[in-house]
Amino acid sequence: MKLLILSDLFSLDSWLIHDQEPEIMPAVYEFFQQLGISEEHSFDCIIFHKSVRKKVSFSNGSTIEIHPLGIPLHYPRKFVSLFAMSGIAKRKLVDRSYDVIYGMSIYSIVAARLGKRSDIPSVGRIFGSLLYDVLQHQLYAKLYTRHILQLAEAKYPCDLTICTEDGTEFDRALEVINPKHRIHMLYNGMSDMLRRTLKSYDHVERLNSLKKIRMLSIGRLTHWKRHDLSIRVLHALRNHHQVDAELTVIGRGKLKRKLQNLAKSLHLEEVVSFKEGIAHATMPQEIASHDIGLFLYDASNLGNALWETALSGRLLVVRDTGKTSTIFRDDVEAIIVQNDPDAIASSIAAKLNKDISNICRSGRWKVDALLPSWQNRIAEEMQLISELVHSKGFS
Numbered sequence: 032m033k034l035l036i037l038s039d040l041f042s043l044d045s046w047l048i049h050d051q052e053p054e055i056m057p058a059v060y061e062f063f064q065q066l067g068i069s070e071e072h073s074f075d076c077i078i079f080h081k082s083v084r085k086k087v088s089f090s091n092g093s094t095i096e097i098h099p100l101g102i103p104l105h106y107p108r109k110f111v112s113l114f115a116m117s118g119i120a121k122r123k124l125v126d127r128s129y130d131v132i133y134g135m136s137i138y139s140i141v142a143a144r145l146g147k148r149s150d151i152p153s154v155g156r157i158f159g160s161l162l163y164d165v166l167q168h169q170l171y172a173k174l175y176t177r178h179i180l181q182l183a184e185a186k187y188p189c190d191l192t193i194c195t196e197d198g199t200e201f202d203r204a205l206e207v208i209n210p211k212h213r214i215h216m217l218y219n220g221m222s223d224m225l226r227r228t229l230k231s232y233d234h235v236e237r238l239n240s241l242k243k244i245r246m247l248s249i250g251r252l253t254h255w256k257r258h259d260l261s262i263r264v265l266h267a268l269r270n271h272h273q274v275d276a277e278l279t280v281i282g283r284g285k286l287k288r289k290l291q292n293l294a295k296s297l298h299l300e301e302v303v304s305f306k307e308g309i310a311h312a313t314m315p316q317e318i319a320s321h322d323i324g325l326f327l328y329d330a331s332n333l334g335n336a337l338w339e340t341a342l343s344g345r346l347l348v349v350r351d352t353g354k355t356s357t358i359f360r361d362d363v364e365a366i367i368v369q370n371d372p373d374a375i376a377s378s379i380a381a382k383l384n385k386d387i388s389n390i391c392r393s394g395r396w397k398v399d400a401l402l403p404s405w406q407n408r409i410a411e412e413m414q415l416i417s418e419l420v421h422s423k424g425f426s
Contacts, residue, residue, distance in 0.1 A: 032130040032413075032420060034066070035123055036076035037116050037138035040097075041158075042283075045310075047097060048083055052310035057335055058158065058195060058219050059135070061405040062412075067093045072413060075127070077119050079112050109137065109180065117141050124149050130420050134189060137180045143189040152419050155189035159197040161255065163204035164330045188212050191419045193412060195219055198333035198353030215415055218401060219335060220408030225315065226342060230399070232319040234344025234391040240383045244268070244276040247321040247345070249336035252284025255329040257350070259293055260372060264325065266297045267376035274380060277302040279321065281309060318343045323379065327368070328352060341365075341398040344391045348379060358401070364394040 043060060046053040053060045066072050067089030074093045079100040087095040100115055102108035116138055123129075124145065132153045134142025139155030146153025162181045165174050174182060185201075185208040194201045196216040205214050238244055246265065250256035258280050268274040280290065280303065287305060294303040309317055318324070324340035326332050327350040341347055347365035349355050361367035366382070368375045403411070 032072050032417065033128065034072065034074040034131045034133045034416075035120060035127075035129040036074050036133045036135065037120055037141055038076050038078050038095075038135040039138065040078050040080055041136075044080070045308075047078070047087060047095065048080065048085070052312050056158075057222070057311060057405075061220065061222065062409060063089075063093075063095065065405060065409045066413075067091060074133075075123060075129075077116060077123075079115065081108075106177075113137065113141055117145065120145055124151070131416055132189075133416075137184065139189050139192070140180070140183050140187060143187055146189060152191070152416075153189035154416055154419065155184065155192045157184060157192060157194040157201055159195050159199040159334075160184070160201045160204065161199060161330055163200040163207075164255075166204055166207055182208065185209050185212075191215070191415060193217060193415065196333065196354070198355060199330045200353055217408065217411065218333075218403070219338070220405035221338065221342070221402045222405050225312075225339070226399070226402075226404075228315045229318075229339055229342035230344075230395065232315070232343050234388060234395060235322050235346050236388045236391075237386060238322060238346070238379075238383050240274065242275070244274055244323065244379075245321040246276060246278045246323040246325055247281065247318060247340070248278060248325045248327070249281045249318075249340070250328065250334075252280070252282045252286040252290060254286065256282070256284075257327045257329060258282070258286070258290050260327045260350075260370070260375075261325045262290065262294055262297065262299065262303060263372035264327070264375045264379070265303065266299060267373050268379060269299070269302070271373065272376060272380040274383070277304070278325075279304050279306060279317075281306045281317070283307045314339060315343060318345060321345060323348055326350065327370075327375070333358065338398050338402055341394040344395050346382070346387055346391055347394050348375065358397065359394070362390065364390065364397045366390070 041056045045051045073091050076095040078097050080097050082099050084099050085097040132142040132146045135156045142153040160181050165178050185205050192214045196218045202214050202216050248258050248261035265278045268276045294300050318340050323346045325348050326337050330353050332355050349365045351367050359365040366378050
């Protein structure tokens with residue numbers, strides 16, 4: 032098959048623009064890398080950047096074309112990019128023969144429209160969404176403004192929709208908005224090398240109260256990743272339980288200054304550190320230098336950062352949101368907590384000087400059994416697409 036892929040840049044500028052190792056979004060990176068060496072499949076991909084024009088080529092002839100779109104404001108740029116993407120894709124559809132139009136994220140809307148117009152099967156690839164959380168809390172002002180494009184992804188879907196099973200429950204949002212449309216929820220994969228590296232570290236056996244307890248909170252610096260809650264947990268541990276603990280926050284985002292100010296206001300600036308720009312290949316070592324992984328998100332707990340932390344044998348402290356409890360059991364594979372920093376701190380303090388080997392090992396085994404290799408994960412996705420192409424009505 033040959034795919035026309037309409038993609039966002041996501042956070043792959045370190046790879047696509049600067050020719051360095053990607054920092055995050057391994058799902059997209061691995062998808063391009065695996066298809067770029069495939070003997071069965073190839074692709075042409077369109078991506079926008081604020082200023083760069085570039086072409087990236089792969090060994091099987093696949094290409095990524097990066098086009099400049101110099102609009103500084105985020106949301107206006109996203110809306111304009113839909114029309115710009117449609118225009119470039121139309122020209123490619125005239126010039127070349129494609130079996131599938133594959134739209135990532137908001138560009139699934141464009142793929143669905145062009146697919147119907149060109150009588151080519153369309154695939155929408157969704158990487159999690161806050162849509163269900165917005166619906167659940169009846170935040171209709173946000174739904175029809177900030178999340179209007181995510182609403183459109185659900186309301187006007189492609190022939191086939193594939194979504195990352197990351198706990199954000201896009202499938203449940205679709206049940207409300209478009210209940211007749213079938214969706215395939217797939218877990219992300221894990222590279223064999225990364226899996227071996229993570230499993231090579233000794234699991235955490237004990238939280239020694241006589242030593243510094245090192246905690247980690249990973250994720251984009253946005254409000255729903257709840258790094259603020261992690262900072263307040265640290266405060267409660269140090270002040271209410273007299274635990275010598277420190278916190279590392281890894282991620283980029285506009286809330287960095289606000290989070291730094293929160294740490295300062297709680298007199299934690301010396302024990303809260305912020306890191307960004309860590310290449311994905313070096314994350315295992317960073318994770319393994321800590322004892323505890325805090326995943327206190329409002330949604331989307333089940334992401335790569337959590338999987339990698341579990342496979343490294345760290346103690347998981349996971350908030351019970353989304354589909355967390357369908358994977359982890361409290362005090363078996365993880366410590367499952369609610370939205371209360373004092374209670375979370377008490378749950379951690381209760382494990383001090385106790386053998387936690389079983390919890391850390393069980394978390395590692397659970398994730399190891401759950402996640403496929405990237406080769407198998409992408410093969411599964413391509414099989415779904417092949418079935419679509421060969422189904423009735425598409426030839």
